[in-house]
Amino acid sequence: MTLSTPSSWLEIALIISGEIAEPVASALEPFAHQGVIIEPAAPIQDPNFTPGLTATPHPLQGDVKVRAFVPFEGDLEQTKTDIERALWPLEMIARNADLHLPKPTYTPIVETNWVDLWKKHYKPLRVGKNLMIVPAWEAPNLSADDVAIIIEPGQAFGTGTHPSTQLCLGALEKYLQPGDSVADIGCGSGILAIAAAKLNAGPIYACDIEAESVAATGENGARNGVKDKIEVDQGSLEKVLEREPYDVVVVNILAKIIVGMFEGGLEKTVKPDGTLLLAGILGEQADMVGAAFEARGMTLVEKIPSGDWVGLVVRHK
Numbered sequence: 001m002t003l004s005t006p007s008s009w010l011e012i013a014l015i016i017s018g019e020i021a022e023p024v025a026s027a028l029e030p031f032a033h034q035g036v037i038i039e040p041a042a043p044i045q046d047p048n049f050t051p052g053l054t055a056t057p058h059p060l061q062g063d064v065k066v067r068a069f070v071p072f073e074g075d076l077e078q079t080k081t082d083i084e085r086a087l088w089p090l091e092m093i094a095r096n097a098d099l100h101l102p103k104p105t106y107t108p109i110v111e112t113n114w115v116d117l118w119k120k121h122y123k124p125l126r127v128g129k130n131l132m133i134v135p136a137w138e139a140p141n142l143s144a145d146d147v148a149i150i151i152e153p154g155q156a157f158g159t160g161t162h163p164s165t166q167l168c169l170g171a172l173e174k175y176l177q178p179g180d181s182v183a184d185i186g187c188g189s190g191i192l193a194i195a196a197a198k199l200n201a202g203p204i205y206a207c208d209i210e211a212e213s214v215a216a217t218g219e220n221g222a223r224n225g226v227k228d229k230i231e232v233d234q235g236s237l238e239k240v241l242e243r244e245p246y247d248v249v250v251v252n253i254l255a256k257i258i259v260g261m262f263e264g265g266l267e268k269t270v271k272p273d274g275t276l277l278l279a280g281i282l283g284e285q286a287d288m289v290g291a292a293f294e295a296r297g298m299t300l301v302e303k304i305p306s307g308d309w310v311g312l313v314v315r316h317k
Helices: 018-031 076-096 111-121 163-175 191-198 211-223 237-241 255-263 283-294
Strands: 008-017 036-040 063-071 105-110 125-127 131-135 147-151 182-185 204-208 230-234 246-252 270-282 298-306 309-316
Touching (some): 008 076, 018 036, 018 063, 018 076, 018 270, 125 163, 131 163, 147 191, 147 211, 163 246, 163 270, 182 191, 191 204, 191 211, 191 230, 204 211, 204 237, 211 230, 255 270, 255 283, 270 283, 283 309
Parallel strands (some): 246 270
Antiparallel strands (some): 036 063, 125 131
């Protein structure tokens, strides 16, 4: 099968256990256009949501769907071979862990369906007590206490559906004080920095190694009317270490990267009485991350679970 038009895409999708979602996403990332999506196995819907009432967030528990979109003009069989070759080592690991890694499904899509595809899968989503993640094309009725975060998905990581993002948003709502300075390391779509701005924090510094994420954070900041409150930069920990420490630092990446950041001085980015919010951590990786921050003179304040994932709230001893 050959798709000859340059406006064609190939959707690669797998429904898998949340335990192996991040490694699968990492394997697909080199093929993907603007990132890999991890979402619930079924579309997120909340038809019974009433504005102003506290609702339960939608953590990704159990099976999730991992999706990537590949610009596609060539031979389908060769594309499938390349992707499945990249996934093969994970298939062996999953088998040894009594997990199932199915073969991906491949669905050709034309560019004219791109926006409709996003709209089908993303609906307004409540996180915590008052935070509301709103896709840019939706206009839900909000109460006076609701804090809307308007996001255009598909530009960068961070649509709010992944439990690690929800853990960070909930922790920000709980621990952030008005006027706190905030650094968001690995900002993705800017969702956490925007939430901090709308919770009256500032100044706010957001950085990411990907130029697409820097652009997406600026664009989403503008959508939310907080672009001037967020300084966005391309880079990572080294850029934050050049600045004064912050009241709150958020790192929502991967456990092994967080451990590496502590080896590089992550604890120095936080004021002596400040708070470090860590996510992107599977439950079984919490001890590894804990050993890293304890070795740097920090201690655990709270461990927040969500399905297979945990968020860690950390402060200096």
